[in-house]
Amino acid sequence: AQSVTQLDSQVPVFEEAPVELRCNYSSSVSVYLFWYVQYPNQGLQLLLKYLSGSTLVKGINGFEAEFNKSQTSFHLRKPSVHISDTAEYFCAGKRDNQGGKLIFGQGTELSVKP
Amino acid sequence: GAGVSQSPRYKVAKRGQDVALRCDPISGHVSLFWYQQALGQGPEFLTYFQNEAQLDKSGLPSDRFFAERPEGSVSTLKIQRTQQEDSAVYLCASSLVRDPRREQYFGPGTRLTVT
Numbered sequence: 001a002q003s004v005t006q007l008d009s010q011v012p013v014f015e016e017a018p019v020e021l022r023c024n025y026s027s028s029v030s031v032y033l034f035w036y037v038q039y040p041n042q043g044l045q046l047l048l049k050y051l052s053g054s055t056l057v058k059g060i061n062g063f064e065a066e067f068n069k070s071q072t073s074f075h076l077r078k079p080s081v082h083i084s085d086t087a088e089y090f091c092a093g094k095r096d097n098q099g100g101k102l103i104f105g106q107g108t109e110l111s112v113k114p
Numbered sequence: 115g116a117g118v119s120q121s122p123r124y125k126v127a128k129r130g131q132d133v134a135l136r137c138d139p140i141s142g143h144v145s146l147f148w149y150q151q152a153l154g155q156g157p158e159f160l161t162y163f164q165n166e167a168q169l170d171k172s173g174l175p176s177d178r179f180f181a182e183r184p185e186g187s188v189s190t191l192k193i194q195r196t197q198q199e200d201s202a203v204y205l206c207a208s209s210l211v212r213d214p215r216r217e218q219y220f221g222p223g224t225r226l227t228v229t
Contacts, residue, residue: 032214043118043221043222044157044205046217049217090157095214098170100213100216100218101173102147102157102218105156106155
């Protein structure tokens with residue numbers, strides 16, 4: 001079965017602290033991996049994507065993620081968070097032969113406190 | 115340029131009513147996707163169009179759900195005889211080409227509440 005699992009439903013963190021949002025995927029969905037952010041009452045915005053090549057991927061707003069094939073993980077990191085990073089974050093994957101549909105994890109609510 | 119737009123943004127329906135949700139993709143985008151996002155969950159795939167052809171409808175939860183894109187641009191998701199479990203945010207996304215490596219651009223969603 002295809003699946004993407006986000007290991008934490010909520011992550012509270014203080015402003016300027018580092019953060020890691022964890023994502024694991026099944027091998028059946030591992031061809032392309034993505035992280036999206038969703039602000040309240042808005043659609044999803046792409047943060048970054050892994051297609052191939054370098055396993056460290058840099059995205060917008062200072063986020064980065066590392067593709068780890070042996071651990072089937074694609075964790076999202078930011079060295080210093082801001083209040084404005086408070087949002088819901090979704091990890092997603094898709095396969096090459098399925099028309100591009102995204103398989104999403106359950107989401108992680110990042111709450112940045114002053 | 116304009117992004118993906120969806121209307122209405124909010125819809126309240128009484129159980130048993132039919133609803134129609136509209137998606138206007140980015141101009142020129144070939145691929146169009148519908149997703150359903152239940153409260154506190156990640157989006158789940160419903161259906162996919164390439165131009166006017168519906169190539170995958172494996173995610174539609176029942177035969178009460180129907181989607182169309184007759185001219186290869188605007189799409190409508192129709193839900194007949196709505197049930198309470200249909201309450202969710204319905205997201206539309208479009209992509210320039212069919213290539214799965216391409217980014218999908220999401221609309222703001224339509225929040226459907228069935229009472």
